[in-house]
Every structure is written in structure tokens, then in C-alpha cells.
Amino acid sequence: MGLWKDLVDKGYFVANANADDWTDAGDKVARGDAAMTLMGTWITGYWNGIDLKPETDYNFFEFPQITEGLPNAVVGPVDGFVISANAANPEGAEKFLNFVVSDTGIQTKWASSRGALSANVGIDPSIYTPVMQKAAKAVADADAFVFNYDLSTPPPVAEVGLSMFSRFMDDPSKVDAILDQTAEDTKKAFTE
């Protein structure tokens, strides 16, 4: 948190960051009011939609490594299909899912329409924009893929962490008190 506080104190973040949702942040970058935003690949769909050109008007770089030696992991959500536990025909559903994931034609259409990366690494990367190709390479080269923090932990625990960072951005001077409160809230959330 010390590094984050250092960055905030040096004025590297826009004022009232908590007041912006991800499209507001994207708009600020698009207008040049902010240099960069930390966001998932879906923002490329938003920027393309407001006529920004990949590589010319926006680009991408991986979040820098802070602690040396840690595995290089990619973080992200997964938009996918699931089979109900009470499905009437689970074998048929599984065959369908295998088909949807394996067929590169379908996956190409799916990824293009979603503005996302296909889970099938066998599809032709030329369907992606140059920026998305960089993202695809980052995923392919990563040591691990993990879900977003708020997706990989129980909701009460996720809320503690997300709230903690928002509180920090609201008033970085209270970082120690915020961390103490977070430790207490986390303990309580894990035991609920």
C-alpha cells in the first residue's frame, strides 16, 4: 500500500477517482484528460465504438511487476457457457459445449462480437486488432491465469477488499487505519 500511497501523493491519479465508473475513466483517456487506465480488454470494444483506432489512439502494456520472483499471472473474468446441474440432457449439453469451444469458426465469431479473447488458443490471431493481439500474447506467455479478485473469493470477503481500496483512494492519509479495519472485517467475513 506504501507504493500506492506514494503514487497518489505524487498526484498520478485523477481527482475524485471514486466518482468515475470504468466508462468515465475510458472517456478521460480518450479525451487525453488521463494518460492511462487499468482495465480489462472489454474497454477496447468501448473505445472502438467511439471511433478510437487501436495502436494509433490507444495501446496496451502489462501491469509492471512490483515484487520480483512472483509468477507472471494474468487476471481476468471468463464469459462462458455452463451446464445446469439439473440439465435434462447433460451428455448432449457437454457435446454442444465441446463443439462450441473447439470450432474455431464459432470461436472467432464469438470473440469478435464480444471484443474479448477466445478461450481457444488455436484460432487465427489475425482476427484480433493489434492491441488485442498483444493482450493474447500476454495471456499465452503468462505463468498462470487467475480470476478477478472479486470473482475468486466469497462475496462478503470481496466487498471488504474492494471497499478498502475505495476508502484508500478517498483518503490515502488514513491508510494504516484502513488496513487495520480491513484486517478486522476480513476476519469477520471469513468466519460468517
Next chain:
Amino acid sequence: MERETGVWRLVFLALPLGVFTVLVIWPLASSFYYSFTNWNGFSDNFEFVGFSNFNKLWTDKLFFNAAVNTAIWMVAAVLIPTLLGLGLALLIDSRIPGGPVFKSIFYFPICLSAVVVGQIWIWIYQPDWGLLNVAIGAVTGSSPDFAWLAKPDTALGSVIAAWAWQHTGLAMVIYLAGLTSIPEDLLEVCEIEGASTWQRLRVVIIPLLTPATVVVVALNVINSLKGFEILYIMTGGGPFNSSDTLAMHMYNESFKKYLMGYGSAISVVLFIVALTIIGIYFRELKKVDEIYG
């Protein structure tokens, strides 16, 4: 003949009663039922846990935070539109130029949905280009960028202001109707006797507006208890639960944390609070009916 009439009454009441049962009674009964379980909202497996959800309320500081915010919300959501509505009604009733036009303008917001009102006020409160900060900047010559909805100290008040803006027009219209029922000769007597405007207001107008006030207050209390959409749109109960009310807390516990049993317990508490307030309202309404006919 009378028996036949009774049968037809039941027939015609069956449909609305059926709809009421399905849409109100059944969900209410279900809430009571699930409040005694640890149901997560979608699984078939859950257990009865007795009163443990209700016991948890006593140690949940977010519940007490939401309860306090709900009380603040209800008091402000009743007082502000009531007083402003009365003021506007008195102003418009005094035959100011353009009165009918102003009446329409002030009534217009109540015709909008809470979602639309919430979105309008999100834009008004926007830190960089919102109308409020631009207006403050124009008056003070500064460039304010205060984030009204993102700061814990101002979030709840900002939503209350938006809600009051929407509901003041309704109070105004009800008071205008009440003012038309005040006998003209009483006001003439006040004028003849040399009563000041304040005396006329305090001794004649406001007491005779009691029935209208009871309706306005009751409507604002009921609407404030239901106040969820505008909070959900504008702040979601944040930042940091600073604008969390019981309804929002119930939603967050039920649908974001998948603690439907606990959320149902909160809804039971909210129901009891609402029932108590409505009971008091009907008791006071009966007294007003007895006095004013």
C-alpha cells in the same frame, strides 16, 4: 337475491384478490419463511437456522448504520417535500403571474420514474461538468470539482435532495387542493381584523390544511420506505455504506452476498417498521376525520 349478489361480489373480487395474493401475500409469507433459513437464493439445499438471522442483526454494524440512515432518510424525505410543497402552494395560490405554468413545472418531476430522476441528478452532481459544480463555479469564480455522490459525508444528502425534488410537486398539488377548501370568508375576516400574514397562516390556514398535511406526510412516509430505485441508481448504498438504507442493505445482503435468509430477516424488520408507521397513520387519520369530518 342477496345471496346471488354476494356470490357475484366474490366472483368479481376473486381476480384482484388472486393477483394480490400471488404478488404480495405469497412473497411476504416467503420472506418470513426464508428469514428462518440459511438459503442463498438459488440452491435447493438450505437448513432452518431458527432465530440466528435475527440474532445476527444485533451484531451487524451495517444493519444499524442502515437503520440510522433510514431514519434520517424518512425524516428528511417527509419534512423537505412537505415544507417546500406547502411554500410553493402558498406562493402559487397567491395569484403570482404565471402561476399555472409554475404549477406544471413543479409537478413535472413526479411524472418521471425514479430511475430517470436518479440519472438526471447523477449528471447534475458530476464533479467535472455537472450543473451544480458549474453553477457554484459561476457564482464563486472558482472551479469546484467536488464529487457529491462519491464522498461519504454528502452522498445521502445528495440523494435526499434528488428525491425531495421529485416529490415536492406532489405535496404542492395536494396543498393547493387543500387551500381551495379553506372558506374565503374566514380569510376575509382575518383581513378585516388586521391579522398579519404570519398570523393568518398560523391560526387559520395551516390548521385547516391538516387533512392535506396528513395525506402529504403519509404519502411521503410510504414513498420513502419504498425508496430503493433512486438510491440504487445514484449510489448503490455507497460510498462505504454511507447512503445504505434498510432496503438497500437487504438487497445487498440478498443478491450481492447471496445471503437470502439474512436479507429476508432484514425485510421482516422493515415490514414491521412499515406496519407500525402505517398503523400510527391510520390512527391519526381517524382522529382527523372525526375533527374535520
